[in-house]
Amino acid sequence: MSPQPVSTLKGFGVTFRQILKKPITQQYPEERRPLYPRFRGRHRLWKHDNGLEKCVGCSLCAAACPADCIRVVAAENTPDNRVSAGERYARIYEINMSRCIFCGYCELACPFDAITLGNEFEISEHNRDDQIYTKDMLLAEPMKKIPIADPAIFDTPIPYYKSDS
Amino acid sequence: MEPWWISLIKAAIIVNLVMVMFAYLTWLERKGLGRLQNRYGPNRAGPFGLLQPIADLVKLVRKEAFAPSSAIDAPYILAPIVSMFTALAAFSVIPWGSGWKIYHWHVTGEVVNVPISLLLIFALGSIGIYGFIVGGWASESKFSLLGSMRTCAQLVSYEVSLALSVLGVVILGRSLSLVDIVHRQGTTLPFVVPQFVGLLVFFFAGIAETSRAPFDLPEAEQELVAGYHTEYSGMRWGLFQTAEYINLITLSGLMVTLFFSGWHGPWHLGPIWFLLKLLGCLFVFIWLRATLPRLRYDQLMRFGWKVLLPVATVNALVTAIVVAAT
Numbered sequence: 320m321s322p323q324p325v326s327t328l329k330g331f332g333v334t335f336r337q338i339l340k341k342p343i344t345q346q347y348p349e350e351r352r353p354l355y356p357r358f359r360g361r362h363r364l365w366k367h368d369n370g371l372e373k374c375v376g377c378s379l380c381a382a383a384c385p386a387d388c389i390r391v392v393a394a395e396n397t398p399d400n401r402v403s404a405g406e407r408y409a410r411i412y413e414i415n416m417s418r419c420i421f422c423g424y425c426e427l428a429c430p431f432d433a434i435t436l437g438n439e440f441e442i443s444e445h446n447r448d449d450q451i452y453t454k455d456m457l458l459a460e461p462m463k464k465i466p467i468a469d470p471a472i473f474d475t476p477i478p479y480y481k482s483d484s
Numbered sequence: 485m486e487p488w489w490i491s492l493i494k495a496a497i498i499v500n501l502v503m504v505m506f507a508y509l510t511w512l513e514r515k516g517l518g519r520l521q522n523r524y525g526p527n528r529a530g531p532f533g534l535l536q537p538i539a540d541l542v543k544l545v546r547k548e549a550f551a552p553s554s555a556i557d558a559p560y561i562l563a564p565i566v567s568m569f570t571a572l573a574a575f576s577v578i579p580w581g582s583g584w585k586i587y588h589w590h591v592t593g594e595v596v597n598v599p600i601s602l603l604l605i606f607a608l609g610s611i612g613i614y615g616f617i618v619g620g621w622a623s624e625s626k627f628s629l630l631g632s633m634r635t636c637a638q639l640v641s642y643e644v645s646l647a648l649s650v651l652g653v654v655i656l657g658r659s660l661s662l663v664d665i666v667h668r669q670g671t672t673l674p675f676v677v678p679q680f681v682g683l684l685v686f687f688f689a690g691i692a693e694t695s696r697a698p699f700d701l702p703e704a705e706q707e708l709v710a711g712y713h714t715e716y717s718g719m720r721w722g723l724f725q726t727a728e729y730i731n732l733i734t735l736s737g738l739m740v741t742l743f744f745s746g747w748h749g750p751w752h753l754g755p756i757w758f759l760l761k762l763l764g765c766l767f768v769f770i771w772l773r774a775t776l777p778r779l780r781y782d783q784l785m786r787f788g789w790k791v792l793l794p795v796a797t798v799n800a801l802v803t804a805i806v807v808a809a810t
Contacts, residue, residue: 327776330775330776331771331775333775334520334521334771334774334775335520335771337519337520337521337522338519338520340522342518342519342522342523342524343522343523344522344523344524346524
């Protein structure tokens with residue numbers, strides 16, 4: 320511990336040395352870090368391999384949603400209009416992304432793995448109405464491809480709080 | 485003696501030069517602070533962010549200047565103008581060079597050569613404080629009033645030490661005119677050698693006087709409401725900010741003139757030496773801001789009255805005795 324004025328002058332040396340280093344800032348839009356594999360981003364609805372939707376319109380996701388941002392209106396499947404694999408299908412399936420808190424409870428609640436949270440996070444819009452995602456938008460492939468970190472390194476089967484302690 | 489219109493042209497040049505210097509001082513400060521803190525600083529507007537000051541100006545001018553409905557209009561609007569005017573006017577007596585012979589007129593290196601220019605600068609600085617206190621008071625807001633009281637207490641305390649610290653230079657230079665002081669430093673050593681204590685006191689008091697870190701209590705942005713300019717927005721706020729930065733440039737110019745022999749230097753480069761020395765001083769101010777944390781208010785007052793003032797007084801006394809003895 321050096322006396323006060325000397326350590327103050329040392330501080331000047333410390334700050335001046337930083338000029339010679341390269342800044343650690345990441346220039347975001349040009350330079351993107353890979354996301355963690357379990358990052359929860361924009362939702363995605365899935366289809367079976369035969370083209371039928373996995374969602375059967377049970378509204379369990381809407382019930383589980385703490386932000387109340389999912390709206391499901393179900394309708395009966397008929398032989399000439401078969402949309403999903405179950406008895407009923409989601410005639411309307413909307414998620415209000417401006418309300419969604421990306422907690423992932425909807426994907427936990429879903430009995431058929433019809434809804435999952437993807438990795439896309441750049442979903443800002445100029446208009447609030449554009450934040451309401453309809454079923455068609457959620458069924459489509461996401462337009463943006465987000466780099467994901469290597470799951471073998473980061474998506475470990477044993478959670479860190481169990482393996483480390 | 486030069487005709488009056490040459491002074492007018494010189495005044496126009498100096499005002500514009502100082503404004504440009506202010507604009508790019510903000511750029512230098514943000515960029516320098518960034519690099520000192522391992523960041524990039526502004527780098528989006530133009531190459532190296534060089535157009536950032538212009539973008540900031542356009543944004544400030546276009547922004548609506550809100551005024552509280554209970555504000556007292558005339559002083560509320562006049563306050564930033566007064567501080568801006570005094571900040572700019574103080575620069576008129578600082579010499580930039582030895583003078584040039586252009587056509588058949590002899591053009592001096594400063595706008596006006598006032599025999600009491602040092603007093604004039606301190607007088608203008610004191611009037612500038614009115615801008616701060618009146619601006620805070622006329623906003624009719626308790627936060628602004630408290631902020632302006634805080635500012636004034638600090639500025640008035642440190643003004644004493646600032647004026648006393650240059651007394652040694654005045655005794656050595658045997659003049660209150662900045663032009664004469666610079667000329668005398670050309671014949672002898674720069675006054676930083678015999679007046680090193682004076683320089684230190686001037687430097688510390690100057691930081692407090694321009695309310696910069698670590699003495700930036702008038703606007704302790706992380707801890708308090710902004711201070712006297714809480715109720716100002718748009719270009720009125722911009723004028724206060726401009727005044728603060730121009731005060732910093734003036735103070736650095738004064739420091740160069742009084743202690744580092746102004747425009748003197750090898751090869752007779754004149755204004756270029758002045759600008760280089762000015763830039764060095766400004767960088768030290770930025771460096772200081774990146775390094776030291778803010779003082780507490782009681783520490784600030786104790787440092788001003790119990791350390792700087794006695795040191796400045798003793799320095800002036802010793803200089804007077806030494807000059808009188810030799």
